[in-house]
Amino acid sequence: MKNQLSSWLFFRSYSVIAAGILIVALALDSLLLWLLPDNQQSSAERYSAEFAFIELILAGEGEEPGAVSRLFETMQPTLEEAAGVPVSLYEVAEMGDQQAFLTALRSGTVQTFIDGNSQEILYRMLPSGEQLIALGPLPAPPVSQASVETLVIVSYYLLVALLLFLWLRPFYRDLSALRHAASQFGRDDFETRVAVGSNSSILPVASSFNKMAERIQYLVTAHRDLTNAVAHELHTPLARFKFGLEMIPKMEAGERLTEHLNGMKSDVQELEELIDEMLTYARLSEDNLQLQLHTVRLNDWLKLQLAQYRDSQPPVLLNVKPEDDLTAVAFNPELLARAIHNIVRNCLRYAVTEVTVSCLIRAGEVKLCIFDDGPGIPEADWQRVFEPFARLDTSRDRQSGGYGLGLAIAKRILQRHGGDIHLAEHSPQGACFVLSWPYN
Structure with a gap:
């Protein structure tokens, strides 16, 4: 029964902590999704419509780079207003030796570049393969994803720490009560008992301590009472025997002396019987008696x-x-x-x-x-x-x-x-x- 109770308290404590950590994680994950609903899309995906619109406008002049450049100079303010970000047109020759970057652009994908101000710029190659469209620097989002994720991670650890504190605080309090009770008991205060709640994690330990304390208190009290009683019971026949010894020199040989000696023998027999009874009681009190x-x-x-x-x-x-x-x-x-x-x-x-x-x-x-x-x-x-x-x-x-x-x-x-x-x-x-x- 004690082992079952200990196992149940351990399983309950473990379940509470595990469930608490899981709830905290799920709650913060839901908060992260609520704060960053659009951050599931990359910048290239968010500005794909703007790239398509610009390409559609510039396609009216065909693929001849000079005509595209002249139309872009005329339409740049309008394109920037429509895109909401700066729009630039670059010649492939201006990229110099950025061959890996150009190769990625020729695959038709949008490439991201971070400038010296840590701002994002998007590049896409026009169908002619001779010119690039650049959008950016893009405006920083009101709340950066990195900041939100950092905040959520910090919040997670803080909440887990708080959860552990709330769990460990009563545990520490009960252990302190047990330590204080053990200290008091060691100072011969045998009335000391450990008082913990029925839901305490150390309830089996406290119960065992209290039972041990009750047993020790009983043994100490019984030993003291038995010692006092034995001293009292032995005192009477010993006193009579001592008195008898003092009277012997004053008596003459005869019937009275014989009667007196028989009384002293009875006192000795009484002492033997009392000692035998006490030894029997002590033997029956031994825990290992079989x-x-x-x-x-x-x-x-x-x-x-x-x-x-x-x-x-x-x-x-x-x-x-x-x-x-x-x-x-x-x-x-x-x-x-x-x-x-x-x-x-x-x-x-x-x-x-x-x-x-x-x-x-x-x-x-x-x-x-x-x-x-x-x-x-x-x-x-x-x-x-x-x-x-x-x-x-x-x-x-x-x-x-x-x-x-x-x-x-x-x-x-x-x-x-x-x-x-x-x-x-x-x-x-x-x-x-x-x-x-x-x-x-």
Whole structure:
């Protein structure tokens, strides 16, 4: 999904730039055609009618050069007025050694010559082959084609530059926001997030950064809370053990000393259990942890796990469907057994008459529900109960309330199976823990 989003944003950005450049090019091309509609014709083509008119007038005297020259001297003002440009008559002999130029003229074409003032002069040879008609210097057009083309080219590059600026400006702004957020995050401001628009080109990068920031913030916060909680939990048994060591020299050998030593042994055992619980929670938090899954019949396995509560008060009941007896599902039996026992024992502390375990297997998913009929858990605390060392009842001590890691470990185990655990409504009262995971 992330790769598809990145590809789509890249393709969209590329399409916008390509379409913008194409639109600019087409618009300026249309403008060029509008400004220079007549410049598609050369000067020779535009003055072809004038050459034909002059030749027609001079042809009345035949092809004898002297007669043509005399008629031209008489008609020159009239011809110039009709042509709108200066008209001149030259003898071929006056061209000297311009043989290439004369050869081109003898082919019947109009030849162009640019004089010293950069003005255009048109030449055409009369049918006699002895004389040339020259039109020009031609007047410069109001707007030269070269100037218009130069203006259009400059406008094209300016518009493309503007288009790129408009595209790069939000891109640079978003990159600056990302750089600032990374800088703030590096200064331990873990609340920093990158805010970009839904159409931003760096949206995938910003989303990845925000997810990374959330993950790091969670880990840092969890590490700090866990460190504080561990220090608190270790402080109590260590304080009792230290007090016990100080009291030993003051006691005489006997039953009281033995009882005191047994209490110190209990403190040591409590420390060992707490450390074991913390190591288990830390191991389940490792991202590279690989579970060994086994395929077992879940109903039979549940009956075996709950057999140890056969004589418990209140009783633990199992509610399964007969059609699921033959269904085999995959999971890690050791870890899942620990999760179930942690929850069942939690429910037994508060149940009034019974604890019930039900199982539902549907469409590749297993759903276990463990609920009691005790006072229940306020909905506002449904998420907090799964946090390490969380205790809703502050009056509970280690004998009744454990270490506050049981539910946190159970949640980690379900997450390692690709599932989750949450609390749900239970009528008329009590807590309902729902464990679900995909088994195929």
